[in-house]
Amino acid sequence: METAFLSNLLLVVDTGSMAEAARRVGVTPAAIAQQMSALERELGVALLTRSGRTVMPTEAGYRVIERARGLVADLAELKAHALEGEATGELRIGTITTALLSLLPDVLANFARAFPRAKLLIRAGTSMELYDTLQRGDLDVAICLHPAFALPKAYDWHLLREEPLVVLAPARLAGEDPHELLQREPFIRYDRTLGGGKQADQYLRAARIVPNELFELNSLMAIAMMVDRGLGVSLVPDIVSPMTSALSVVQLALPVRAEPRRFGMVWQRASPRARLIYGLMQCADEVIAASVVNGG
The missing domain is CATH 3.40.190.10 (Periplasmic binding protein-like II)
Known part of the structure; x- marks a missing residue:
């Protein structure tokens, strides 16, 4: 029995989908389906059943999965034990x-x-x-x-x-109100497809701030450099980096608590x-x- 098939069975159950399990291990859904069929033939029982788009274990499937988790963990532990003491x-x-x-x-x-x-x-x-x-x-x-x-x-x-959201502004604006800066100054946006950018966008919406958007970038370092050059302000996670320590920028705490990154x-x-x-x-x-x- 292929232990990889058992691992993928657990992944199918944990994700509820053969397609999602296939995506996560980098194979086709058809390959996962073939592996599940091979397991069912070898064990002589049906392991999975479909409920709409979701895959659910059968009664026999639940019994097999319970044991499979231990077998897969034991195999991985055996591999780790073989390397025990080897920091190479x-x-x-x-x-x-x-x-x-x-x-x-x-x-x-x-x-x-x-x-x-x-x-x-x-x-x-x-x-x-x-x-x-x-x-x-x-x-x-x-x-x-x-x-x-x-x-x-x-x-x-x-x-x-944990990195709270802060307003990143030129040092000369250190005494200004953060919300007023976001409304008044040109705004350099952190990419909304990234986690910190999504959080910043949610904060702006909740505070009903519509910034004067200048750029949208996916690099916090590049944003910090642009703020240093006086191009605008930004709303970003409060990172700590030696690359920003020499810049003439200031991190201003927000008046409303936001979920940290x-x-x-x-x-x-x-x-x-x-x-x-x-x-x-x-x-x-x-x-x-x-x-x-x-x-x-």
Whole structure:
């Protein structure tokens, strides 16, 4: 019996859809359907039934799934046990760009000292791109925004930072009212397809502010540089980066509380690279703790 088929059975059940399960592992829905049929033939029972567009387990399916979760976890634990004590190999890290340009350099410096024999492969992307890549097994860990949906039980999440929305303005406007700046000054918008940009757009709508929009960009660093050049103001997550520390900009707290942007690490609980992942997490926590102590 293919253990990969059992893993995909659990994914079908967790997502409620063969099409969604196929999308997450990077195969066609027909391939997932064939795998499910192969499992049913081998076990001699029907495992799944359709209810509209949703796939549901049969009574026998529920019994199989209950055991399958343990089998899949045991296999992953066996792989991890085979590598126990080995702080070597390649760790594939996916990261959002703002983390790569702010938190991650110091984290990686600490990690390289702690695990000198480990090789790192780093890929940048949006949070959803990274999550999908993690699901396909092409990443070991993603540093990204928390998904807008509940994570499957097979995944772990560790919060790294909470970043409240702030008005980013030229330093000469430090004493101004944040809402008045958003209404009056040219507005540099953070890309609304990204998590922080969506939150900013929701805040503006709730506050009934219609800004004089100048640009829309998907780079927080580029936005900070444009604000520094006096091109306008922006509404962005309050990032901490050495790339912005030399800029003549100020972060103004909003008068109305907004949900912060949360980013952290997500990985498969039974990853064979668990020791390296936990090492990376510890390095990240140390860097963040040091930044708090130093007023970052």
